[in-house]
Amino acid sequence: MRVTSRLWAPHRAASPACCAYAGTAALTAALMALSALASAPALAQDAVAGEQVYVQCATCHSIDGTTRTGPTLKGVFGRKAGAVPGFRYSRAMQRANIVWDDKTLDAYLDRPQQQVPGNTMPFAGIADAKQRADLVAYLQTLR
Numbered sequence: 001m002r003v004t005s006r007l008w009a010p011h012r013a014a015s016p017a018c019c020a021y022a023g024t025a026a027l028t029a030a031l032m033a034l035s036a037l038a039s040a041p042a043l044a045q046d047a048v049a050g051e052q053v054y055v056q057c058a059t060c061h062s063i064d065g066t067t068r069t070g071p072t073l074k075g076v077f078g079r080k081a082g083a084v085p086g087f088r089y090s091r092a093m094q095r096a097n098i099v100w101d102d103k104t105l106d107a108y109l110d111r112p113q114q115q116v117p118g119n120t121m122p123f124a125g126i127a128d129a130k131q132r133a134d135l136v137a138y139l140q141t142l143r
Contacts, residue, residue, distance in 0.1 A: 050138025092118030
């Protein structure tokens with residue numbers, strides 16, 4: 001309380017201008033702190049940890065551009081679902097109107113069958129939101 005009374009009590013300030021400046025500085029600092037909190041992601045993404053999560057995907061999906069049981073994940077960000085040349089997609093995935101980004105990948109990785117009903121990927125999803133965020137961060141590095 002003592003700090004607050006010094007900031008806003010004109011009789012303690014050297015001049016009214018000093019008091020106004022101290023109040024403005026405190027308000028600016030508080031607004032900057034709130035802004036930083038509001039703009040911080042809900043989950044910190046860790047691409048290194050995401051590479052470990054990718055191990056679940058590696059049996060079917062490459063990261064080097066080659067096709068396996070599933071399409072390559074290299075360059076997945078910004079790509080339309082069902083668009084890797086030469087890969088045979090399910091009709092559901094071919095018709096999905098999805099462009100892969102952080103939000104669409106997160107939703108798909110959470111519940112693939114719910115996001116694209118009828119897709120043929122035999123994967124139940126990743127329930128842990130932190131693991132999904134890390135995996136998405138890792139996939140984003142695969143350009």
